[in-house]
Every structure is written in C-alpha cells, then in structure tokens.
Amino acid sequence: MIDDRKNKVLQAIVEDYVATAEPVGSRTIARKYNLGVSPATIRNEMSDLEDMGYLEQPHTSAGRVPSDLGYRYYVDCLMPARSISPAEHERIRQTFQRKIREVDTLIRETARLLSDTTQLTAVISGPQFEKAVFKEIRLVPLGRDRALLIYITDRGLVENQVVEVPVEVTMLEFQQVAEILNEQLRGHRMDTLPRTVLQALQRELSRYGSLLEQALYFLEQRLEPGERHRLYLGGTTRMLDQPEFRDVEKLRGVLSFLEQEDAVATVIGVDKETEGVEIQIGEEIRLRELADCSIVTATYRLGDEIIGKMGVIGPRRMEYPKVVAILNAIASYVSELNRRF
Amino acid sequence: MIDDRKNKVLQAIVEDYVATAEPVGSRTIARKYNLGVSPATIRNEMSDLEDMGYLEQPHTSAGRVPSDLGYRYYVDCLMPARSISPAEHERIRQTFQRKIREVDTLIRETARLLSDTTQLTAVISGPQFEKAVFKEIRLVPLGRDRALLIYITDRGLVENQVVEVPVEVTMLEFQQVAEILNEQLRGHRMDTLPRTVLQALQRELSRYGSLLEQALYFLEQRLEPGERHRLYLGGTTRMLDQPEFRDVEKLRGVLSFLEQEDAVATVIGVDKETEGVEIQIGEEIRLRELADCSIVTATYRLGDEIIGKMGVIGPRRMEYPKVVAILNAIASYVSELNRRF
DNA sequence: GTTAGCAGTCAACGCCCGAGAGTGCTAACG
DNA sequence: CGTTAGCACTCTCGGGCGTTGACTGCTAAC
Secondary structure (H helix, E strand, C coil): CCCHHHHHHHHHHHHHHHHHCCCECHHHHHHHCCCCCCHHHHHHHHHHHHHCCCEECCCCCCCEEECHHHHHHHHHHHCCCCCCCHHHHHHHHHHHHCCCCCHHHHHHHHHHHHHHHHCCEEEEECCCHHHCEEEEEEEEEECCCEEEEEEEECCCCEEEEEEECCCCCCHHHHHHHHHHHHHHHCCCEHHHCCHHHHHHHHHHCHHHCHHHHHHHHHHHHHHCCCCCCCEEEECHHHHHHCHHHCCHHHHHHHHHHHHCHHHHHHHHCCCCCCCCEEEEEHHHHCCHHHCCEEEEEEEEEECCEEEEEEEEEEECCCCHHHHHHHHHHHHHHHHCCCCCC | CCCHHHHHHHHHHHHHHHHHCCCECHHHHHHHCCCCCCHHHHHHHHHHHHHCCCEECCCCCCCEEECHHHHHHHHHHHCCCCCCCHHHHHHHHHHHHCCCCCHHHHHHHHHHHHHHHHCCEEEEECCCHHHCEEEEEEEEEECCCEEEEEEEECCCCEEEEEEECCCCCCHHHHHHHHHHHHHHHCCCEHHHCCHHHHHHHHHHCHHHCHHHHHHHHHHHHHHCCCCCCCEEEECHHHHHHCHHHCCHHHHHHHHHHHHCHHHHHHHHCCCCCCCCEEEEEHHHHCCHHHCCEEEEEEEEEECCEEEEEEEEEEECCCCHHHHHHHHHHHHHHHHCCCCCC
C-alpha cells in the first residue's frame, strides 16, 4: 500500500516544506533528494499520496503541501530520532546552573529557554494547588491586625496569604482556629475537598469572623476553574516570525487564544499525566484558532512529583525531530533538578 | 501667533484623525466641523500649521496628519476635559466589588479592566520590594528540613520564600539567625541596603551555613536590576486592532518590546513618583520601537502607600481625553480601595 | 514500471491607466 | 488684507492585462 519509495517521497516533501515554507514540486524532490528516479515518477507518487490524503495542493499549478494526515504519518512513522546538539545541550546546562530559588523564576526561565531553543512559543503550566493533599495549616501573626496563613501540602508545596485579623482575636484563639482547620482539612485533596466540609467549618468557626472567612475564601478561590492553573508563556512574539501568520487575522486568532489562560491550559492537557512527548497537529486540536498550529507537550516533574506540562505552540510546519528532542531534554533536565520549593 | 481659528482647525484635525485613521483634508474639516469658513481658508491655516510643525503630510496629495508636536499641543492646550461615562463607571465599579484578596489578582484584574475600557494595551507595575523599609524578618520552621522565611516591610508588604535548612540547626539557632537578621536589617531600605551589611552578616553567620546563605541570596536577588519589577500586561493583542500596526514589522517591534519587562518598566517610569496623569507621545519616548506609540500613565497607591504605575500603550492616534479620564478614574479607585495585603 | 515530452493551469509580477482626493497658486471679491 | 472660487497639478490606489515561471497530468515510447 505505502511502499518504501512513497515513504521517502513523503518524508522529503515534509522536510522540504518545513525548511522552505513553499509548496514543493516534483522537480525539487528529484533534484535535492536523490531518490534515483525522474520527476515524472515522483509526480505519480505524489498523485498517489494526494489521493491517500497525505498531501494537498494549494492550487492546481502549485507544488504539494503535507496535510494533517501527512504530518501525522511523518511524526509517527518517518521522523528520524534526533538528539540535541552540543550547542543546545550547553544552552540548557547554562540556564540551570544558576541557582534558582523560586518555582516562579524556574518556570519563567524554562519557558524562555524552551522558546529560545525551538524558536517557537513556549507554554508551561505551574504547580497545581488543587491536586495537592493538605498536610498542615499555619497561622503566623504579623503585627496586631494581620496574620500570614500558610498552607503546606504533602508535596512540599507551600502557599500563603496575608489575612486581616479582627483585633479581638487572642493568641490562643489563633491557635484554635489553626487547629480546627488542620483537623478538618488534613489528608484531603484540594479538588475533592467536599464543599460540605467547608460549610461545616464555616458554621463551627463563625465566631472567629473574618479571619476564618478569609482562610476559607482563599481555599474556595483555588477550587474555581480558571483560577486553577498558573500558566507561563515565553516568546509569544515568535509567532510573528512564521510566514503562515503574515496575515494579521490569523495572527490575531492565535494570539488572542494565547491570552485565554484556561483555554490554553485545556489544550496542552495540564490535567493529563501522560508519559513522553505528545504531538497534536492542526485540526486534531479541534479549535478553529489553532487549525494551522501544532502543539508538542511533555509532562514534567520536580523531584518526584508531577507538576504539569511544558510544551511549544507553532505552525504545523515545525521541525518535529528537533522540537521533540529539545522538549524531551528540557523536561528531563527540570524533572531531575530534584529541588523543593 | 496661534490664533483661535488655528486652534479650532488643529483640534478638528487631531480629533478627526483619531476617529478615522485617515489623513484629513481641508474639505472634510469645512464640512464636518462648521468653522464658518471655506476649505480654501482652512487650506491656508493648515499650511501655516504645517510650517509651524504641528502637522505633517504623508505625501503631497494627501490630507494632513498631526505630528508629535501637534498631539503635544493638543493634549496640553486643546483637549477637552472629559469625565467617564456612566457605562464606564459601572464597569469599574463591578470589577472591584468582587472581593479580591491578593495583590496579584487585584492588579491582574485592573490590567484587564484598563485594557477593556480603553481598547488599548494596559501595563501595571506591581509593588516594588526594594523601596520598602524592613520591619521584621520571621523564620517559620516547616517540617524538619525546611523553613519559611518571611520579610515584613513597614509598608505592610509581606514577601516570603521557602528555604532549606541543614538538619543540624536547632530551634534555638533558628531564633538566633532571625534575631541577627532583624538587628542588622531593620530600618534599612532595600535599595540603599549597603552590600557591606550583607557581607558582614554573611561573615558573622557563616556557621549557620546554607540557611543564612539562602536568606541573603533572596535579598540580593531583589536588588538586581531586572528582578525589581513585577509587570502586568493586559490586552497585548489589542495592538493588532490598530491600523498603524497592520504592518507585521512594526507590530513585531512593539510586541517584542513589550516582552522585555525592564525596558517597559523604565519607559512607564515605575520609579518616578509623579502626580496626576503623564502623557508621552511618539519620539518623545526616545525609542525606535515606540516611535509610533503614545504612553499614558498614572501613579497609583494602595492605602496610602505609592505602589507603582498603571498606564496604557497604544498608537499615537488615541482618544486622549477618554484615556486620561478612564486612567484617572481607575487609578483613584484602586488607590482608595484602602486594603492591605 | 519508468521516463521524456508536451499541453494546460494558475499565481505572481510588473505595467499602465483612470479615478479620486487633496493641495497650492492665482486672481477676484468685499 | 483676509477670504474665497477656480483650476491645474500631484500622488495614491485599484483594476485590468499580458508575461513569466513553476507546476501538474497525460500520453506515448522505452
């Protein structure tokens, strides 16, 4: 059905198109990739490949361009494995040799790195509070009328927030509030935390007034969709480098999409804990705005805990072997940093 | 020199150009703005205004367009005062009636609001740690090998960071480290904190090893330029709506500029504590990338402390009266929220 | 099955031309 | 002397048109 020569022709077309962004013709293939056959033969193969749905023609007298299916077949069956170049490796090493003390900075830097090395737009999802299991709550008084509320999760994640405290709350009551919160919440996962627990807490502790209210508010807020993911983007403007987005309307579509955090989170699959690199191509994404884009993602960890996804978004016409290699390398590198925050 | 009629003509040209984005001709002025004179007369006035540098001609047979100087004169002398519309007011009120518990969220929401109401790109600078005066440092142990380092400033700002603790550090030593840090740092402003103090601390406390090291690292990091400002952008894609940025190259210039946090921080004047609204027009900004842009900024507070700047960036051709009114309204509204975080 | 040759198709480019918008100049007017 | 009408001139923009070049698909020969 799809013999060796067809594979070679398809691979040549994909790679040439990725490199040049121009529809590729039979002549070009015959000249640049020596398959030992004439353009006419290649034309026949191309015609077959088009019938099978792997190629498309922008118009009758133009060359061929890979279809979604063509790219898919390429990444699944034809794409050569590639490891990162020494230069890329060096760049990665350099980025992480600086001591980085905050998750926020780490992710921000990683996004920049990913974007710089792939020349595409990078997306990374930050730690997800709601997946974590409560270990402890602390209330640290600050001055007379405020306190720092600290949530510690079993993954070692620490979140905190300043709350205002009614002046009449005593040191003792302070401890009591913390204790009650601890009792009720310990061992619960944020996203499975029953609202009923929250309501019970609220009733029981109503006499502590706004202090408790704020603590609960903070928790509830984390449960609301849309507040769940912190997303980091890097190199959004690289979209402008892509000839496919020379058209301002298409560009607007993609860029506005990137401004909607929750939509992007969904599309990169923050919640799916898959192994290895995942590739989504064009209409596979099922979003009009991204019909001309591909997304490559990988799950990453910190220490041994899954944190989220990192990936790139760019035109379908991207250097998949390179992108996959780099993404793999960076995701592993970060995952093995073995640091806690 | 510049009589009443010239003022009226200039004002008409600026406002018409702002509305239409087309060079405006003498006929248009005579028709739409009834100054009671013929197009020929207006042509003479326009010619004068061009000689004086207030207007420019894209080419000989086109209408006139305001120059930087023209816009400057307009905003300084001609621009009608305008207050916000009921709809705008309502939109602002709605945004802030939701209880917002975190500075981060507050600023993010404000940026969105500012961008939505002005239809321009919004920029807001967050609280600046280095301007604050130290009040207190706390070290809260978390588990056996970590601690939360909390910095409290006299402005009520709280920053914190998780640090790793060598296991051999005892509870007592913990308190000692905190005390020594407190003694040395209390009352110092971050940005005037002498490196010598840090070094002295480092010598004196070297036996506490990495715990202290990390505390100091955190402080030093805040002192590095580039790490100083947290910047929030809203509605970057609105740049695409502007006809002046239909050209992808110009667009790229502006958008890449917006990705450089420190450059944007400088340009909006995070460090200048000015009163009222400031307007920068075109080449006044002295940056090639922003030669076609204007920037309107205002200082804002939270409670009674100056936090930073908020503003918008858009094409020179923007509705200054509207933008100024909205920015004023939002900056005041936020400033008067009178909440602490 | 492969290839050379050839006719046919289509986008892109450059060119020209006319329409339209707007100016500057001049001369006349009050 | 300021204002105005009239007119010639300039320049952009868009459409129409023919040329060019890059492909393809088909056919017939190898």
